[in-house]
Amino acid sequence: MSRSGSAAASAAAATAHSFNKILNQPKSSSKPRSTLDVEESIKKLRRLILVDGIPSSVDPTLRPRIWKILLRVRDVSAETFLEYVGRGPCEVREKIRNDTFRTLATDKGFKERVREDMLVRLLDAFVWRNHDRQEADHLGFTYVQGMNVLAAPFLYTMPSELEAFYCFAKFIEESCPLYVQPTLEGVHRGLKLLDRCLKIVDPELYAYLRSKNLSAEIYAFPSILTLCACTPPLDQVLQLWDFLLAFGVHLNVLCVIAQLLLMRDEVMKSSSPMRLLRTFPPLEALPVIGIAVTLVRDIPTDLYDELVRHPYAVSEQH
Known part of the structure; x- marks a missing residue:
């Protein structure tokens, strides 16, 4: 060495x-x-x-232990999880199966460690869990687009399906419940906030993209929907998620802006930037986190407050 x-x-x-x-x-x-x-x-x-x-x-062992602490997952009941699994396919099983086979399909390491039946089982169990928890003061959950990709890092990282299930459930229900409503309300809010933040931190890049009719809705939807888990490699995604779990899912919006800034020169030179933006370059967690942290300082307080609240705050005025 x-x-x-x-x-x-x-x-x-x-x-x-x-x-x-x-x-x-x-x-x-x-x-x-x-x-x-x-x-x-x-x-x-x-x-x-x-x-x-x-x-x-x-x-x-560090990452799974730290994620559980950050998510405040203390109790994992095998009995409850097995009861959900024992119920078999949930009512949206077909929808789940339409997505699970292509989850991180190009990642060999992921495919070796996480089989499709593990993903299906976890997502089925999550739907059953929320089938039992329909209360008036509680946001309902079912399976929606993108949930398969959000479940993938937990199954890959945690030592057991049981721990992956409880971490995923806590994450969805508390960190980003609005991202997985049938309307994907939190995702659309995140995309609007991305445009507003980009306009402040790099007006020139924002204006150029707008001149090509490119809003965040068009080029950043997969990155916001999956919290960047759609951009390989997986080891970098996990590093980025360490940061998001520690400091808040809302920072993903700034992490997507950071990726844009890393490819800014090519985008500004390109006559059709959507070609570049269709597939972001391989993720590099450290530079992205570094830029995102510095961007926080440039965002006005009221806008930053909206950013913090957008994944979970139901009563926010539109």
């Missing part, structure tokens, strides 16, 4: 040690942790994710 390679390896090992120190805190203390302690740990995890990223290659 070269000197730079060994330095990177020892830095990754040190980062893994830092993460494990935070994750193992409850075990080293005899008394139960207060809510304040838990929040303090989450704050430290977020900071480490932003500064160093999760070194999954050094310790593959």
Whole structure:
């Protein structure tokens, strides 16, 4: 191994040690942790994710453990999950099967680890779960377009289908419920916000795209719908999701703008930019996250507040 390679390896090992120190805190203390302690740990995890990223290659157990903490998934009932699975196909099974076979179809590593029947089972169980939870104050959920791609990273990352199911359910129901309503309301809000944010952070690029009749609805729909999981490679998607789970799904809008800025020169030179925008270049999580974080400072407070609320806030005025 070269000197730079060994330095990177020892830095990754040190980062893994830092993460494990935070994750193992409850075990080293005899008394139960207060809510304040838990929040303090989450704050430290977020900071480490932003500064160093999760070194999954050094310790593959880190990402699933951290995702569960960020999503606040504590209880996973095998009995309940098996009860949902035992009910068999849900009423929209055909719709699910129309999508699952093509989920991340070009990713060999994903296909080796996640079989189609695992995806179908998880999505069926999710529909059954919400079939039982139709309450007046509760947004209803069924299977909608894009859910298969949102489920994929959880099945790939988690050590069991059981944990993947509970993480996915918590994520959908609390982090981005409006993204998976039948009208895809949150997705359409996200696309409008993308246009408004782009107009502020890069008026020239925004004006050029508009001169070609290109709004975010036309070129960014898959990236917003799937939180960038439609752009390979998967290892970069997972790194980006570490950031989104730590700081909020709303930042995906700025991550899509960051990808546009990384290809800005080619887009501005192209007489038909849609050709370039139809398939974004391979995802590079670190530069995208770096740009997204700096963009936050450029967004006016009221617009940023709308951005934060758009995946989940039902009562927002249009």
